[in-house]
Amino acid sequence: QEWKVQINVNAGDDEYRIAQQWAKSVGKKTNGEITIEVLPTGTIVGNNETLDAVGAGIIQGHITDPGYFSGKNPAFAVYGNMVGAWSGPEPFLDYMRNAGGEEGYNRLVEPYGVHLIRAGAVGAESLISKRKIESLDDLKGLKVRAPEGMVSNIFQLVGAAPVNLPTSEVYTALEKGVIDAADYTVFSTNYQQGYHKYAPFAVYPGFHSMPMKDISVNKALWDALTPEQQKILEDSVDAFTEQLITELQKKDEEQVALARQKGDVTLTALSEDELKKFRQAARNEWSRWRDRSPQAKEAVDSIQAYLRDKGML
Amino acid sequence: MKKLRSTSDDHLDACAPEPGHGLLDRGIRRGGQVIAWLTFIAMLVSVYEVIMRYGFNAPTEWAHETTTFLVAAIFALGGPYALATNRHIQIRLLLDRLSPRKRSVLELLNLMLGILFCVAIGYAAWVLAYNATHAPTGNWRLETSGSSWNPPLPAFTKIVILISIALMAIQQVVRIATHRRARPGREATK
Amino acid sequence: MSIEIATYLMVFAIFVLLVLGLPLAFVTGLVAAGFTLGWFGPVAVPLVASRMYGFITEYSLVAVPMFVFMAGLLDRSGLARDLFNAMRFFAGRLPGGVAVQTLVVAFFLAAISGIIGGEIVLLGVLALPQMLRLGYDKRIAIGVVCAGGSLGTMVPPSIVLIIYGLIASVSIADLFKAAVIPAAMLMIGYMLYVVVMCMRYPHMGGAHLEQRSNLPRLTLGEAFKGLFFPTAIAGLVLGSIYGGIASVTEAAAMGALGVLLAVLVRGEFSLRLLQESLTQTLETCGMIVWIGIGAACLVGVYNLMGGNRFVSSAITGLDVAPFVIVLVMMLIFLLLGMFLDWIGIAMLCLPIFVPIIIELGYDPVWFGILFAVNMQVSYISPPFGPAAFYLKSVAPPDITLTDIFRSMVPFIVIQLVVLGLLLYVPALSTWLL
Ligand code: NA
Ligand code: NA
Numbered sequence: 001q002e003w004k005v006q007i008n009v010n011a012g013d014d015e016y017r018i019a020q021q022w023a024k025s026v027g028k029k030t031n032g033e034i035t036i037e038v039l040p041t042g043t044i045v046g047n048n049e050t051l052d053a054v055g056a057g058i059i060q061g062h063i064t065d066p067g068y069f070s071g072k073n074p075a076f077a078v079y080g081n082m083v084g085a086w087s088g089p090e091p092f093l094d095y096m097r098n099a100g101g102e103e104g105y106n107r108l109v110e111p112y113g114v115h116l117i118r119a120g121a122v123g124a125e126s127l128i129s130k131r132k133i134e135s136l137d138d139l140k141g142l143k144v145r146a147p148e149g150m151v152s153n154i155f156q157l158v159g160a161a162p163v164n165l166p167t168s169e170v171y172t173a174l175e176k177g178v179i180d181a182a183d184y185t186v187f188s189t190n191y192q193q194g195y196h197k198y199a200p201f202a203v204y205p206g207f208h209s210m211p212m213k214d215i216s217v218n219k220a221l222w223d224a225l226t227p228e229q230q231k232i233l234e235d236s237v238d239a240f241t242e243q244l245i246t247e248l249q250k251k252d253e254e255q256v257a258l259a260r261q262k263g264d265v266t267l268t269a270l271s272e273d274e275l276k277k278f279r280q281a282a283r284n285e286w287s288r289w290r291d292r293s294p295q296a297k298e299a300v301d302s303i304q305a306y307l308r309d310k311g312m313l
Numbered sequence: 314m315k316k317l318r319s320t321s322d323d324h325l326d327a328c329a330p331e332p333g334h335g336l337l338d339r340g341i342r343r344g345g346q347v348i349a350w351l352t353f354i355a356m357l358v359s360v361y362e363v364i365m366r367y368g369f370n371a372p373t374e375w376a377h378e379t380t381t382f383l384v385a386a387i388f389a390l391g392g393p394y395a396l397a398t399n400r401h402i403q404i405r406l407l408l409d410r411l412s413p414r415k416r417s418v419l420e421l422l423n424l425m426l427g428i429l430f431c432v433a434i435g436y437a438a439w440v441l442a443y444n445a446t447h448a449p450t451g452n453w454r455l456e457t458s459g460s461s462w463n464p465p466l467p468a469f470t471k472i473v474i475l476i477s478i479a480l481m482a483i484q485q486v487v488r489i490a491t492h493r494r495a496r497p498g499r500e501a502t503k
Numbered sequence: 504m505s506i507e508i509a510t511y512l513m514v515f516a517i518f519v520l521l522v523l524g525l526p527l528a529f530v531t532g533l534v535a536a537g538f539t540l541g542w543f544g545p546v547a548v549p550l551v552a553s554r555m556y557g558f559i560t561e562y563s564l565v566a567v568p569m570f571v572f573m574a575g576l577l578d579r580s581g582l583a584r585d586l587f588n589a590m591r592f593f594a595g596r597l598p599g600g601v602a603v604q605t606l607v608v609a610f611f612l613a614a615i616s617g618i619i620g621g622e623i624v625l626l627g628v629l630a631l632p633q634m635l636r637l638g639y640d641k642r643i644a645i646g647v648v649c650a651g652g653s654l655g656t657m658v659p660p661s662i663v664l665i666i667y668g669l670i671a672s673v674s675i676a677d678l679f680k681a682a683v684i685p686a687a688m689l690m691i692g693y694m695l696y697v698v699v700m701c702m703r704y705p706h707m708g709g710a711h712l713e714q715r716s717n718l719p720r721l722t723l724g725e726a727f728k729g730l731f732f733p734t735a736i737a738g739l740v741l742g743s744i745y746g747g748i749a750s751v752t753e754a755a756a757m758g759a760l761g762v763l764l765a766v767l768v769r770g771e772f773s774l775r776l777l778q779e780s781l782t783q784t785l786e787t788c789g790m791i792v793w794i795g796i797g798a799a800c801l802v803g804v805y806n807l808m809g810g811n812r813f814v815s816s817a818i819t820g821l822d823v824a825p826f827v828i829v830l831v832m833m834l835i836f837l838l839l840g841m842f843l844d845w846i847g848i849a850m851l852c853l854p855i856f857v858p859i860i861i862e863l864g865y866d867p868v869w870f871g872i873l874f875a876v877n878m879q880v881s882y883i884s885p886p887f888g889p890a891a892f893y894l895k896s897v898a899p900p901d902i903t904l905t906d907i908f909r910s911m912v913p914f915i916v917i918q919l920v921v922l923g924l925l926l927y928v929p930a931l932s933t934w935l936l
Contacts, residue, residue: 004807011854012672040670040854043806045550046557048467052444058547058807070459071467073448077459111449141370148460152374156461161370164377164460166562169750171668171675172660177747178366194674349781352568359565359756363749377562380756385559387568391789392528400786401526402794402895404886404904408524423525430529433536434800436545437552470560474552 084282531797570621575780589729609651638709840881
């Protein structure tokens with residue numbers, strides 16, 4: 001069978017290239033029983049619509065950020081990017097794989113006719129800015145472009161002024177100074193596209209955002225697969241996630257080295273104390289999201305239980 | 314009859330093709346006068362956002378989504394309105410070269426194709442609107458934007474789209490019905 | 504059915520429906536719905552609706568009603584008339600002087616907006632009737648409005664270049680810089696054409712009306728007065744963008760408010776004027792947006808059918824010199840530009856073309872500029888020429904689509920000449936980097 005899988009990044013992104021390699025590997029491992037074509041963002045439907053499209057069988061799968069579906073159920077925002085909970089991809093993936101996260105997520109998406117193969121992740125995103133950010137105080141009054149959902153609320157809580165802008169307006173908005181900072185994507189992509197020309201500061205590594213990658217297929221399609229095929233897919237997604245994290249990190253480090261050498265970006269990091277304060281602010285926000293839907297409550301409770309269990313809270 | 318000629322100052326109205334005569338078309342033109350003010354509101358909201366952000370460093374969390382919704386409503390409802398005023402762009406190369414009788418047949422065909430279009434995408438819009446107003450369990454639940462403001466505007470937008478398409482379908486059905494009856498009379502005046 | 508045959512069938516279906524006289528707003532949507540049903544069955548129909556929703560809620564389109572509203576106010580008040588009377592005064596003896604100045608106005612508009620649609624409607628309402636009033640040949644007037652109005656996506660800020668940069672992962676700053684000379688070349692080309700034609704055939708530039716006395720004779724003071732408010736409004740919009748006050752989209756709303764204030768100050772305001780401008784906005788938006796909706800649906804279906812395979816099959820397997828491959832790509836852009844809108848072409852072709860371009864050792868920034876110029880052609884090339892439709896939506900009815908497309912021919916030739924120059928002299932674009 002031939003699957004069309006839509007990803008939420010552009011064709012020029014490294015993530016797209018890596019996803020294509022994953023697709024190829026699936027074809028090889030299943031001896032051509034399943035061939036996957038990865039389509040860049042917006043090719044078939046908009047990012048907000050892929051869940052319905054996969055459920056309806058228009059496309060067979062998607063690789064995306066669950067945050068796009070927060071309007072359908074706030075639980076998507078909780079799984080997708082629980083700000084302040086994860087210091088990196090490793091504990092998050094451990095929670096999803098081994099502590100009931102994936103089961104919970106599947107209970108959320110299966111009514112939509114969708115099945116999560118495995119949870120994935122990319123590294124933390126970097127915050128690019130026109131002003132130097134070394135403490136939470138520096139965020140005060142900062143007009144920061146932030147995507148919808150929890151991140152934007154938490155920026156507000158620490159005194160920043162989140163601005164809602166589509167990705168295609170971020171560049172001109174930074175150039176002209178409409179916004180001071182942008183939560184946009186990983187450092188290497190920011191740097192390659194030249195955002196540093198108008199936003200010469202970057203918080204690296206990022207602290208504010210650790211998004212999940214949702215790699216899902218149509219549920220009926222999934223159920224019709226043999227257990228062997230399901231296993232191959234699950235393992236291939238894990239390998240894909242592994243490659244995504246390491247390659248993007250490597251690329252980030254390369255670009256960081258280049259930026260340091262050229263001296264056109266000033267990299268800053270928040271101190272451990274500041275990070276703690278940020279996480280505290282974020283945690284206050286969790287309880288608000290917990291009340292928004294039964295699934296969101298389930299998700300917040302289960303993540304908090306995991307964090308307590310591991311002594312991370 | 315209204316003269317179809319252009320003058321530089323009011324060419325936009327004076328020379329518009331004859332609008333639809335039906336009760337429905339007239340009603341839609343009336344309603345359009347009110348709906349049109351959404352543009353004005355969208356303008357004020359945008360300017361308010363600029364003032365709050367630049368002047369007071371306090372961007373709103375609602376302006377962006379509100380303007381997007383208002384403009385989407387203008388776009389969608391502009392469809393039935395332009396149909397009511399008969400201003401949808403068409404290539405009249407063939408239509409203008411036909412005899413009145415053949416033209417009338419072709420006009421009917423176009424109306425039917427138009428209805429076909431509305432039925433096809435209307436069905437799609439119905440599914441879209443249904444999914445936006447119902448949880449997978451079938452319970453009534455409005456899809457929200459998922460932002461920190463989290464308004465049910467996506468659901469509203471999808472409902473407005475459905476209404477617009479339904480209106481256009483009905484407008485064309487009414488026209489087919491009146492087209493047949495009007496034809497002999499119209500030919501007599503030619 | 505192979506995708507190749509389906510492609511031809513699609514083009515054929517669009518063509519037939521256009522000729523039948525079905526409203527354009529229904530043509531592409533009907534073809535999209537037909538192919539969705541025929542190729543995938545009812546299961547895939549929601550695709551059409553979801554494309555529709557995506558298009559209609561596109562944030563950059565928020566500027567479109569603002570521009571149309573602005574245009575309605577300018578036209579209904581005396582602002583447009585006074586501005587063009589003043590422009591005629593300052594044009595002096597330059598053949599085609601008002602058209603040349605309209606191109607300058609278009610260039611300013613291009614610098615304050617990144618989308619296509621609004622600018623053309625604005626120029627169509629503002630400049631077209633005024634140029635006709637001053638005796639300009641309609642081919643000159645129409646061409647200037649459409650070609651000039653399309654420049655908005657080429658002159659920074661430019662949504663075409665931003666999307667190219669995002670898709671191809673190329674520096675947007677570099678693209679913006681590289682676009683400056685080519686955009687200037689296009690504008691100078693248009694100006695030269697206007698001046699040369701009006702010199703050779705003076706009546707095309709309204710010279711036959713100049714002798715008569717029914718056009719007003721202005722004093723220098725009156726001429727400056729005619730320029731005052733438009734300049735102030737342009738200053739407000741440009742200032743709010745380049746001063747970092749408003750985003751490109753918000754600036755359009757600032758401009759609309761500015762025009763409204765100017766109308767108030769000039770004492771021309773009435774509730775009727777406001778209501779009529781708003782109603783016209785609703786109507787014009789309805790006309791142009793539903794055409795775009797159908798086009799957006801068509802792109803989604805074509806992609807789902809595997810249209811990208813058709814495009815890549817035209818490129819891969821070509822055993823020719825690298826430069827010929829670039830030429831083939833240009834040809835594909837031009838052909839698709841006849842039927843699809845630019846965002847569809849970008850999504851269909853760029854993921855395939857850009858990696859090849861990089862592999863062949865060409866500069867992706869240069870290729871981005873070539874793409875942008877190709878899209879300039881696509882706006883005004885028949886049968887699916889968005890600029891022509893936008894203009895038609897506000898032009899007097901005695902100006903037919905045939906008139907509009909006929910007027911485009913020389914402007915398309917100019918665009919192709921510029922494209923050729925950029926192909927053979929890449930330095931024209933990459934020189935400023
Ligand atoms: Na521009
Ligand atoms: Na075209």
